[in-house]
Ligand SMILES: *[C@@H]1O[C@H](CO)[C@@H](O)[C@H](O)[C@H]1NC(C)=O
């Protein structure tokens with residue numbers, strides 16, 4: 001262990017002592033964190049709550065082994081095109097002020113841009129048999145019964161249809177069959193600073209935290225997450241409330257907070273630094289980052305948010321490690337119509353998944369739902385309802401760019417949860433042939449990997465901010 005870590009750990013224990021000491025105890029000699037980097041990161045080190053993994057191991061694993069390959073995969077045609085309906089009305093309130101800035105806009109794909117293989121079958125299910133259900137549905141719409149389907153296929157189709165309505169889906173299925181749904185090229189519409197902020201943006205997050213995080217009515221968080229001093233006592237109540245929750249409910253809150261943190265890391269890392277008619281320059285804005293994550297400026301919230309970012313990283317990583325058998329089946333293909341490319345991409349995908357499987361410190365979800373089966377089922381249902389709700393709230397985001405990425409990331413996280421809750425089904429999947437019990441749609445696959453790609457990018461960006469803040473005081 002080099003000296004720097006020794007110093008950091010010393011600092012960490014000092015901070016811990018400081019936090020623990022009551023008001024009337026004599027304080028240990030104060031060593032205020034010196035650099036801005038330490039104010040954001042000194043508590044974000046070592047072991048994370050509720051799991052046996054440490055931040056440094058994640059950083060190394062992610063930044064050098066996973067991130068580069070994942071980026072490459074996400075640039076492929078299969079993963080860059082996401083079909084989304086951005087025109088669904090907000091189910092909860094009417095007065096949405098649309099963000100008119102050009103940076104909030106989303107440019108959908110021209111019709112000839114998306115590979116036919118993705119578009120034509122509009123491939124509802126992955127794998128070859130996917131075509132059949134599509135045809136079958138069409139036949140149903142036309143009132144015809146397609147008798148050419150074998151009995152086995154008919155059975156599979158029936159199961160899939162049931163499956164789709166089943167209680168395994170954590171997200172409101174976005175109606176991608178709607179005429180309003182369009183393909184979006186994610187590479188051309190990157191998640192970055194849009195200028196969408198203020199009351200409208202707070203309202204979304206606030207509703208998510210207030211009404212959807214298993215939170216008792218009596219505890220109010222400050223509306224504006226950047227608000228200073230207001231209600232410091234309340235904040236403490238809030239966290240002691242959080243401590244009192246069972247692991248699972250606490251986990252739900254932390255997932256949402258981690259997602260929120262990740263989005264804010266991106267906005268700070270791709271901030272609009274210069275905006276002239278000639279060009280737009282995007283880059284790191286250290287001030288913006290500090291306002292959201294500095295331990296002092298956020299009264300201790302910032303480092304907690306960053307820890308939650310690592311938490312969501314571990315959860316999604318765990319889900320990916322669990323779903324490997326699904327992608328390993330020979331029938332599974334990342335179908336775009338380009339055979340060579342598709343095969344290469346599948347190889348890269350499996351390489352990434354095996355890397356993920358080899359990660360030594362996976363989150364131990366056995367501590368999840370360790371209670372009796374009835375209790376576990378109830379909790380799963382609670383999780384699912386809350387989560388579906390959050391995906392609907394995304395239709396209320398007034399900035400289309402933010403809505404796009406919000407929807408994609410909630411769907412990705414929802415897919416990760418679906419995987420974690422389907423562990424047995426995945427383990428029992430046949431090695432080849434149709435899988436009746438467990439399926440992922442192309443949409444789910446694209447969102448799962450892109451959502452994880454976002455979190456992975458955030459973890460990588462933390463390293464950049466750590467370096468940038470090193471010399472800031
Ligand atoms: C869903 O969200 C709405 C709007 O915030 C809220 O009124 C409702 O109680 C939520 N329902 C659940 C099940 O969380």
Ligand SMILES: *[C@@H]1O[C@H](CO)[C@@H](O)[C@H](O)[C@H]1NC(C)=O
Pocket residue numbers: 271272273274285286287288289291
């Ligand atoms: C960085 O963000 C802050 C707000 O946090 C803003 O006031 C400042 O202008 C930004 N800096 C640049 C160079 O855009």
